[in-house]
Amino acid sequence: MIEVKNVSKSFGKARVLSDVSFNVGNGEVVGYVGLNGAGKTTTIRIIVGVLNPDSGDVIVDGYSVLRDKRRTSERVGWVPELPIFETEFKALDYFVYLAGYHGLSRSEAIKLGKELLSRMGLEDAMDKRLSEYSQGTKKRFALAVSLISNPPNIVFDEVLNGLDPQGIAFFRELTHEFKRENKAVLFSSHILKEVEQLADKVVFIHKGRIIGIYTVEEITRLAKPSLKIRVSSNLEEAVKILSNYGEVVAGDMEITIKINHGVNPEEIMGELVKRNIGVKEFRSEERDLETFFFELIKEAEKR
Ligand SMILES: Nc1ncnc2c1ncn2[C@@H]1O[C@H](COP(=O)(O)OP(=O)(O)OP(=O)(O)O)[C@@H](O)[C@H]1O
Known part of the structure; x- marks a missing residue:
């Protein structure tokens, strides 16, 4: 630990x-x-x-x-x-040399070297120079x-x-x-x-x-999912409705919304349909570590 x-x-x-x-x-x-x-x-x-x-x-x-x-x-x-x-030693020889510092005898070091180098997928490279x-x-x-x-x-x-x-x-x-x-x-x-x-x-x-x-x-659980919604009409109204569900960024008829916790995307879709907003595309963006990381940085910079 x-x-x-x-x-x-x-x-x-x-x-x-x-x-x-x-x-x-x-x-x-x-x-x-x-x-x-x-x-x-x-x-x-x-x-x-x-x-x-x-x-x-x-x-x-x-x-x-x-x-x-x-x-x-x-x-x-x-x-x-x-x-x-950057040594001219061959891999196994250098391993044996380094193992000496750990108190291993030459024969123990050769045995362990063969075992570990093979485990690392280097069985065919034991006799190759390390510099190569x-x-x-x-x-x-x-x-x-x-x-x-x-x-x-x-x-x-x-x-x-x-x-x-x-x-x-x-x-x-x-x-x-x-x-x-x-x-x-x-x-x-x-x-x-x-x-x-x-x-x-x-x-x-x-x-x-x-x-x-x-x-x-x-x-x-914590990374907020986002939705990308493309509308064919009423962009302004759509933005107004969507603002009730999270943080909205509006582009040219395309809206990205980072939805609040607990909100179901279907609920949002239902509301848009009810209000007669023409929806051309509605897709969930994957929440990933990268987005989460950048959000953490943004918050840390504010402090
Ligand atoms: N020996 C040193 N003398 C002076 N400044 C150093 C020394 N080692 C690191 N730094 C500085 O400390 C800061 C942190 O460096 P560090 O290498 O720990 O970052 P890192 O997160 O590993 O970055 P990277 O992802 O680029 O490897 C950097 O600004 C770097 O220039």
Whole structure:
């Protein structure tokens, strides 16, 4: 379990994180979502112990990242956004070399290396030089390395970025596996469709502040659905009627309405027909994480 507790961080005069707190429970997959520069990577670097916070702390399975960095880093597997392996080593040899730092003997390291590299779909690339690996393959290798100590917590930084559909599917399946193994999984991403599919909970960060933490079910429930309605006549009257049901934006004979909670779209359609408004098109727009995220940002900016 990862507990981020009131973490703040500045670089020079720029405050990059302000009082950031959230938890990732065992068996929970948490998406960390924010615009470029929001502070996701900085948070992750603090969680994995390569950067110290100015204040606050991160507790990993009960150990403080400030006071017990050795224990916390053993317990967190980390895949950075752009793993750099510019080495002429072959993959398995480099794995064995890195495993040495974890106290594994050469034969143990070879056995584990073969097992983990195969699990990451790299069985045919073990004898290839790492410098020749593509970025997506480097991510798989980084993941294999991060699993050497079989950590109960996994942190992915923009792991899906730059992956082909097969790579994305691979990471999705692996995340499900980690969940089944009761690991705590945190992943930052701006591919919101994937976050929606993968995460149990989403933590939203904007300009270094947490602006919302919601389960995916809550998001589906809370995101206001919108309707697109095209009318053939009486635009003004239609707008007036629709304003009773939510927030209306009118275009050229087309109206978008973000409907209030509890309002049934059929009720709206019935009212328009009753008032003799010619309706040419009436369709529901899917509510998605992206819309929800932008609404949260809009609200946060108002504060
Ligand atoms: N070592 C550093 N020195 C100075 N400023 C930094 C440093 N690291 C990050 N920053 C700044 O902190 C802010 C947050 O950066 P961070 O990388 O955490 O954002 P992010 O949410 O991960 O963004 P992205 O989605 O673009 O990766 C940015 O304005 C960035 O320029």
